[in-house]
Amino acid sequence: MENLTFFEIAKILISFAICAPSGHNSQPWKFQIVGNTIVISPDFSKRLEVVDSSDKELFISLGCALENMQIAATNYGYLSEYDYTDGKIVVTFTKSDNCAVDTLFGHIKERHTYRGSFTGEKIPQERIDALKSIDNGNGDCVRIFESGTPQADFICRQISEGNTIQMSDTAFKRELLSWMRFNKKHIAQTHNGLCYNVLGFPATPQPMGRTIVKMALNPKSQNKTDDKVNASASHFCILCSNGTSKKDYIALGKTLERVLLTVCGSGLSYNFSNQACEIPELTEKLRSELGISNYPAVTLRLGYGHTPKYYAPRASVEAVMEE
């Protein structure tokens, strides 16, 4: 490790950054190594125009990638800081003899979004308190509600209302379908997207898969699936940003990634149920009903799950690097 140049270390750091989650596994990022910095840029060719027209989730995803990169840097003895200017995140690295390795480092590669129902077991309060204490330093970012409480029931109703709106929207469904990957060959062509094996479906030829999924994309069927997962969750977590700028979403993404790594690192599981945060009128309802003064941006379910058989694919480091 001692003999590696910064360029070589930077490529390793990028390999950790791209393990981050992203909406529809779109991986909307590009990286450039310049001197002792890595520049992270949004890849707008991966925008989710319909579900994320304001690029909120895109910048949250960039924040997750940034957090992975900064955590990984500590393992190689680098302190880092970042700045968001001219639409890009510039991360500056400084070699240090006093750099403690971030304890979340070991969980970056094992983190995954759990697909399926939870076991129903309750998460102990001390674990919930540990998650609540993760913050971006600016305020009240991580709210957690226990299943069965009026607040959690309200969140479930908003998820359901969100499904009814999204699954009745042809443009939403068309976009979602365009990110579905139906067989191995399809995955190998893209290295991104929502993959049949990760979601627990059998492989099918693309036209057949599209037809089957199209039939399943309706409010009734989606609500049936989500009701089952909601009922099995131990807690619901809403992550809130301090404002609505790109900078705020990047900061929230960093906090989100720390929450997700802590969840996976403590033997818990999570999945996203972001419908209500993707529809402004429902987000507003979440705010008023739950007494949230900042901005709900991500909803997670928490619980105990099982080890997945398949992980979501990623494009190679080379594919996301710019000259």
Ligand SMILES: Cc1cc2nc3c(=O)[nH]c(=O)nc-3n(C[C@H](O)[C@H](O)[C@H](O)COP(=O)(O)O)c2cc1C
């Ligand atoms: C901001 C954001 C929003 C997301 N929203 C949803 C969602 O509403 N439903 C869902 O099933 N997954 C959602 N995801 C999870 C992605 O689909 C997942 O991260 C991606 O498929 C990669 O899989 P992995 O997290 O297992 O690596 C979201 C991820 C991010 C970062």
